[in-house]
Amino acid sequence: MLGSILSQYARSLAVFAVFLLMVLVEALGIREAIYPGLESFFNWMNQSSWIGVIGTTYGSVYATVEALHLLSMAVLGGTVLATDLRLLGMIFKDVPSETLVTGTHKCFRWALLMAILTGIFCAAGVGNKVYFMEVFWIKMLVLIAGSCFMLFIKQPLLTSRPHAQINPWTIRLVAVTSMLIWFTVAATGRWIGFS
Amino acid sequence: MINELLLQFAHWMEAQEYSQMLVAGYYSYSWLEATHVLTLMVSIGSLFIIDFRMLGWVMPNVPASTIAARLHKPMIIGFVIMFITGALLVYAKPVETIQSLWFRMKMILLLLAFINAWIFNNRLKSAKGNWDNDPVAPGPLRTGAIISLVLWCGVVTLGRYIPYDWVDCTNTTNTTILWAAGCVDQLNAL
Numbered sequence: 001m002l003g004s005i006l007s008q009y010a011r012s013l014a015v016f017a018v019f020l021l022m023v024l025v026e027a028l029g030i031r032e033a034i035y036p037g038l039e040s041f042f043n044w045m046n047q048s049s050w051i052g053v054i055g056t057t058y059g060s061v062y063a064t065v066e067a068l069h070l071l072s073m074a075v076l077g078g079t080v081l082a083t084d085l086r087l088l089g090m091i092f093k094d095v096p097s098e099t100l101v102t103g104t105h106k107c108f109r110w111a112l113l114m115a116i117l118t119g120i121f122c123a124a125g126v127g128n129k130v131y132f133m134e135v136f137w138i139k140m141l142v143l144i145a146g147s148c149f150m151l152f153i154k155q156p157l158l159t160s161r162p163h164a165q166i167n168p169w170t171i172r173l174v175a176v177t178s179m180l181i182w183f184t185v186a187a188t189g190r191w192i193g194f195s
Numbered sequence: 196m197i198n199e200l201l202l203q204f205a206h207w208m209e210a211q212e213y214s215q216m217l218v219a220g221y222y223s224y225s226w227l228e229a230t231h232v233l234t235l236m237v238s239i240g241s242l243f244i245i246d247f248r249m250l251g252w253v254m255p256n257v258p259a260s261t262i263a264a265r266l267h268k269p270m271i272i273g274f275v276i277m278f279i280t281g282a283l284l285v286y287a288k289p290v291e292t293i294q295s296l297w298f299r300m301k302m303i304l305l306l307l308a309f310i311n312a313w314i315f316n317n318r319l320k321s322a323k324g325n326w327d328n329d330p331v332a333p334g335p336l337r338t339g340a341i342i343s344l345v346l347w348c349g350v351v352t353l354g355r356y357i358p359y360d361w362v363d364c365t366n367t368t369n370t371t372i373l374w375a376a377g378c379v380d381q382l383n384a385l
Contacts (some may be wrong), residue, residue: 059359060356063356064355074220074236074239074243074306075244076240077235078237079240081236082240082266085269091266094261103254103256105254182236
């Protein structure tokens with residue numbers, strides 16, 4: 001009985017466990033213990049890793065990868081907006097929301113992968129700076145939360161059954177949460193440049 | 196001649212009180228720049244989905260004209276915000292921007308992208324009905340979509356280059372670059 005209930009919500013429980021782990025990491029002071037040790041890793045990324053060396057030596061390569069990062073974020077944002085505005089009933093009213101949810105997901109995953117890979121390169125180029133930036137860590141946390149939300153909550157929920165069988169307020173809540181998360185990821189990313 | 200006129204215009208803008216206020220404000224320029232960049236997700240994000248649909252990469256089971264029509268409004272809203280914030284960014288730092296080679300190249304690509312969008316839109320209207328449900332659009336529309344993707348990638352990349360000073364007027368003596376960037380004072384000094 002309990003096993004069958006738990007198996008139905010395995011992914012949601014996994015996400016909850018991740019969040020619980022993050023709370024414990026903070027509450028037990030584990031983050032404060034780990035944080036100083038990460039500085040040498042960020043310095044290594046910046047000064048010794050090949051991506052860091054390329055990023056710091058060739059400004060034009062760094063700027064081009066930054067542009068690729070922006071483009072992948074633009075595609076990611078486009079897919080998120082198209083899907084979420086449809087879930088809110090604001091656009092694509094004549095197209096079933098199920099079609100949009102499945103039709104844009106592959107594109108979203110590619111854009112996310114591209115954004116993460118180019119983002120690692122960009123972070124390596126300024127590794128000795130971003131380590132000290134609070135906004136960078138906020139972005140990383142929201143990015144992890146957003147990816148988990150998209151892959152383990154939003155997509156499984158919206159592909160599990162016809163949307164007519166899901167509470168409309170749940171769908172609206174999912175759409176608004178998704179837009180807020182990705183807006184925060186993009187906005188904190190932009191703010192790294194100003195810090 | 197055109198470079199001298201542009202520089203005079205830039206100096207006139209720079210002398211305006213509001214231009215100086217935008218740069219002097221602690222957050223105003225950053226907010227403008229952030230809005231300009233974040234609106235990419237609405238404008239170029241929507242545009243790329245339309246282009247991807249023409250190439251059969253997303254939602255091949257949804258009529259292409261439906262995707263183009265439904266994303267038109269958010270795309271236009273995004274572009275309007277981008278142009279307003281973009282114009283204000285130029286207004287805030289007119290001399291620096293008008294003498295940027297990357298900015299000038301970006302404007303040329305932007306013009307080409309709009310010409311391509313106009314041609315693409317006309318082709319879309321004339322081709323409507325015959326192919327709409329096909330997973331991939333006809334050749335001319337696919338070509339238009341690829342040109343659009345290339346041009347907008349170029350616009351974003353050149354926009355990203357603008358803050359870098361590799362070919363700023365003070366960093367180069369190459370006369371072709373100085374002329375193309377409109378570095379009037381440096382050219383006169385040579």
